[in-house]
Amino acid sequence: MDYVEKRMNDEAAKASADGGFLTPLNILLMGVVAYTTYSMLRPTPPPKPSRDAAPTIFRTYTPRSLLPFNGEQGAPVFLAVRGKVFDVSRGRNFYGPGGPYSNFAGRDASRGLACGSFDEDMLTKDLDGPLDTLEGLGAEEMEALQGWEDRFNDKYDIVGELVSADAYKEKNKA
Numbered sequence: 802m803d804y805v806e807k808r809m810n811d812e813a814a815k816a817s818a819d820g821g822f823l824t825p826l827n828i829l830l831m832g833v834v835a836y837t838t839y840s841m842l843r844p845t846p847p848p849k850p851s852r853d854a855a856p857t858i859f860r861t862y863t864p865r866s867l868l869p870f871n872g873e874q875g876a877p878v879f880l881a882v883r884g885k886v887f888d889v890s891r892g893r894n895f896y897g898p899g900g901p902y903s904n905f906a907g908r909d910a911s912r913g914l915a916c917g918s919f920d921e922d923m924l925t926k927d928l929d930g931p932l933d934t935l936e937g938l939g940a941e942e943m944e945a946l947q948g949w950e951d952r953f954n955d956k957y958d959i960v961g962e963l964v965s966a967d968a969y970k971e972k973n974k975a
């Protein structure tokens with residue numbers, strides 16, 4: 802190998818060892834990859850609460866005080882399932898006036914949902930009496946009710962608890 806050939810080989814080896822990788826294009830590509838990775842891993846700040854969102858106030862309802870929340874004249878639509886009061890106003894088409902499930906609006910819907918029935922009998926008759934203990938329901942009905950409750954938990958906000966008129970009085974004595 803003569804001198805010129807040896808020099809050329811040396812130069813080629815040197816170029817591929819350093820300058821070959823750090824070309825302007827590769828540097829640019831590394832920058833793009835680094836920025837994309839950073840963007841993907843960067844923690845996102847929590848969304849700011851909207852100014853328009855009405856604050857949710859957790860309240861205690863009785864069957865009687867729940868009744869006006871039936872969606873009529875623009876009222877919100879609430880219903881109760883096993884002592885939890887859900888704001889189902891987003892499902893106004895289902896529960897609002899004229900909706901297929903409007904019988905549940907402003908009521909304890911537990912028994913009706915468990916039995917898959919819209920019968921008037923399913924709803925608490927005496928609004929000042931005890932809550933429905935769901936006595937007499939079988940395992941299948943309780944399972945159906947659990948399914949509805951899970952769905953409501955996912956879909957709607959809980960805005961309060963439902964207690965009997967007596968329990969309410971007791972609670973507010975102190």
Ligand code: HEM
Nearest residue numbers: 889892895896901902913914915916917918919949952956
């Ligand atoms: C002929 C029988 C029925 C038909 C065709 C029917 C149809 C429907 C349809 C299409 C939906 C909407 C599903 C969705 O978009 O998420 C729905 C939801 C619902 N149905 Fe029925 N349904 C029937 C019977 C019942 C019965 C017997 C009950 C309980 C008593 C019931 C309670 C509900 C409830 C609570 C919802 C959920 C609404 C929500 O997401 O807030 N349905 N039904």
